[in-house]
Amino acid sequence: MLYSKKTDYLMESIRLGREMDRREKLNLIVGLSIPSMLAQISTVMMFFIDASMVGHLGAEASASIGLIESTNWLIGSLLSAAATGFSVQVAHFIGANDFANARQVFRHALICGVAFSIFVSLLCVGIHAYLPYWLGGGADIATNSSRYFLIYGLVLPFVFLYHISEMMLKSAGNMHTPSVMAVLICICDVIFNYLFIYILKLGVVGAALGTAMAYVCISLPNLYLAGFKNKILNLRQDHVRFRWVRSYVHNACKISIPIAKIGRASCRERVFRRV
Numbered sequence: 417m418l419y420s421k422k423t424d425y426l427m428e429s430i431r432l433g434r435e436m437d438r439r440e441k442l443n444l445i446v447g448l449s450i451p452s453m454l455a456q457i458s459t460v461m462m463f464f465i466d467a468s469m470v471g472h473l474g475a476e477a478s479a480s481i482g483l484i485e486s487t488n489w490l491i492g493s494l495l496s497a498a499a500t501g502f503s504v505q506v507a508h509f510i511g512a513n514d515f516a517n518a519r520q521v522f523r524h525a526l527i528c529g530v531a532f533s534i535f536v537s538l539l540c541v542g543i544h545a546y547l548p549y550w551l552g553g554g555a556d557i558a559t560n561s562s563r564y565f566l567i568y569g570l571v572l573p574f575v576f577l578y579h580i581s582e583m584m585l586k587s588a589g590n591m592h593t594p595s596v597m598a599v600l601i602c603i604c605d606v607i608f609n610y611l612f613i614y615i616l617k618l619g620v621v622g623a624a625l626g627t628a629m630a631y632v633c634i635s636l637p638n639l640y641l642a643g644f645k646n647k648i649l650n651l652r653q654d655h656v657r658f659r660w661v662r663s664y665v666h667n668a669c670k671i672s673i674p675i676a677k678i679g680r681a682s683c684r685e686r687v688f689r690r691v
Contacts, residue, residue, distance in 0.1 A: 501668030540569025
């Protein structure tokens with residue numbers, strides 16, 4: 417908590433134009449880097465947690481998750497890229513001490529991001545039965561793979577809310593909360609996986625349900641902390657009518673699309689390496 421307050425002080429120093437010495441700059445770099453690394457590690461760890469816990473059920477169960485892992489990774493990267501497009505703009509406005517416009521971008525992010533995630537979710541529902549076969553899976557693992565993908569697809573709005581809320585908190589200078597939440601989501605994943613896989617005997621479906629419940633349980637408190645408790649981003653501070661600004665969405669697309677292309681290339685490489 418003390419280190420978090422120190423990071424907040426250094427972020428405020430940047431906004432106010434105060435001079436920082438070399439040690440303060442180094443502390444700020446560390447304070448900004450560690451939460452981002454933890455967030456990335458937690459996303460990767462959730463796939464490994466599912467695969468390792470399901471691996472005890474046999475080769476078929478493990479293969480059914482491995483088959484669609486890259487696709488899930490790609491979808492998660494798309495949602496993360498969409499969140500980044502808006503969070504970068506929020507960071508710019510906060511850096512300029514224009515907190516009102518920062519909150520306006522946050523509102524646009526919630527509207528556009530949730531709409532986009534629902535669209536992708538519906539797309540996942542539509543293709544879930546065919547995807548394992550498109551990826552070269554056999555009939556022995558296709559059923560479990562499609563069910564896992566279906567459940568993951570249904571929870572995508574909460575996946576986006578998790579990403580956007582943690583990025584908004586970071587943009588506002590709160591690095592401590594996203595770090596804690598990144599650890600908590602992995603812990604929740606283990607707990608729910610154990611419940612659904614080993615106690616309720618749901619197998620691969622249980623792993624998907626465990627991941628889904630972890631996202632739901634962490635994304636909602638994360639969103640509450642970002643949208644209602646943060647002193648900069650608290651949406652209840654504004655009493656003016658919401659105004660749609662097309663440039664916010666346009667700029668978000670300009671930022672997000674290159675990031676999404678990088679994620680797509682990475683996922684394609686993973687697929688080819690597996691094949």
